[in-house]
Amino acid sequence: MSVGDAFDEWADDGRDREMEDEHWATAKQLLARMPVEPGDRVLDLGTGSGYAPRAISQAADAGLAVGLDASPEMVTNARSYTDDSDVGFLAGDFHQLPFESESFDHCVSMESFFFATHPEELLAELRRVLRSGGTFYCGVNYYQENHYAHEWADRIEPEMLLWSATEYRSAFQNAGFQLAEQSYVPDRDTEIPPESEFPTAEFETREQMVERYRELGTLLTVAVVP
Template sequence: MNAPKPLRKLGSRLAYNAISLGIKRALPELRDGYEPFKDADVLNSSYMNYGYLDAQFEAEPLELPEIIDPSRTCIQLYHHVATQTDLVGKDVLEVGCGRGGGASWVAGLGPRRMVGVDLSPVAIDFCRRVHARENLGFMVGDACDLPLDDNEFDVVVNVESSHCYPSMPGFLSEVRRVLRPGGMFAWADVRFDDQRVELEQAFATSGFEFVSHHEITDNVVAALDEVAPMRQPYIKDMVPAPLRPMVRSALALPGTPVYDALASGRLRYFCKLVRRPPDDQVWIDYPFDFSAEDQFDPNRGKEMRRQRRTWQWVDRYFRWRFEQPR
């Protein structure tokens, strides 16, 4: 997230390929009669976001197959984001689908067609092996250069992925291009406070109509706390030892730099819903959230803050890494 923009895509591709390759090696080899979508370890390895927990889900839990109940909080995050808009009978795209668990869940919520796109060929190979739904397909693609036609989808979903992209305006432009007029974009991701002005500017100038915005940081931290005791042994069993620190950090387990930043409020998790205007007028009155400017001046010391934060994270990661039991 703190890397220079030109390196974000390369870094995210290498990280996703490494994690997905490690998981793939842990899977049973294809054989006659083997059905990976009935393997609990395989299925649950495809849900790897931070998760979401709130009072409504506690009072009215989602009805999940027992096999994927360990991934409940991750599924709740997708459910919370995707169901901000009607999905029934729609053509839906997820950009940054990772290992496909979220796309598979959304495909079961009634869309006519669900497509997952990810930068990592290894992740897409995993998705095609594991997730079997008639209305679900996967393809390799760049979020800033989607291999899809104009006006192809009614809904686009993007969860916990855009912080890796080299250009948020470029990504939003592609989302707008593939959406039909009147189509909806459901987005959720993390940002540091001094990245919020840049984020809001990207949305405000994207040509989307504002529908809703809310912060879910506390809900995400609550989910991380709930699943931590279960994820530690799961990672030990499923992930090769050299990749475990990377996976722990990617899943923001307590004690990792990502978890600490979320828990302290330095890193915040937001959720938005925006619409491509039905008549595609040139200018959209999008309410720009200037509240971030009350805390940071984006034109003063931005590069210094980025460099300092990057070195702090590198230092903290290696300190934490070498303190872990082998």
């Protein structure tokens, strides 16, 4: 099953809003770090429900915030969640971005980069559509060091890249980006019960849950076009 087909099913089941709720705790921190100025053009890669373009438009007064997704149904849903004329959505291929060269100031991708079947092609396309000095903020929970997320491969049908932090840095640099930052963004919104309530359905100990949400969190890699 393709990524688009898989997430069409998720959109039809209402899981786009579930993903938004799950990702927002760290996504809002990632978005707050982006140096978006009034009038900037921002691309959200793998937009899902479109929460990132909506938030960027409202908080930063971006000139245009565009969400791209491989799933037409996700795009249909995202369009229905806003009437902001400065926010747009379209379905498209990560590896052949339907935009002119140097047409965006920034790109953000939250929990979607690992669905790229040819990541080198995707990075080359991002280099093309971002202007000089443009930034790419890439956030992933599914990465090698986060062993708690490895079981996603058994639950999500499309194949996913399981890269380490080092592999993300190397791939971005090999694509011609300059690495500006790499860090772990904690989820501080998820409530962690007291020790007396463990084990839970997901964690044997409280220490494991603290590691998962407060220490590992989301791997953020920030790259800049020279």
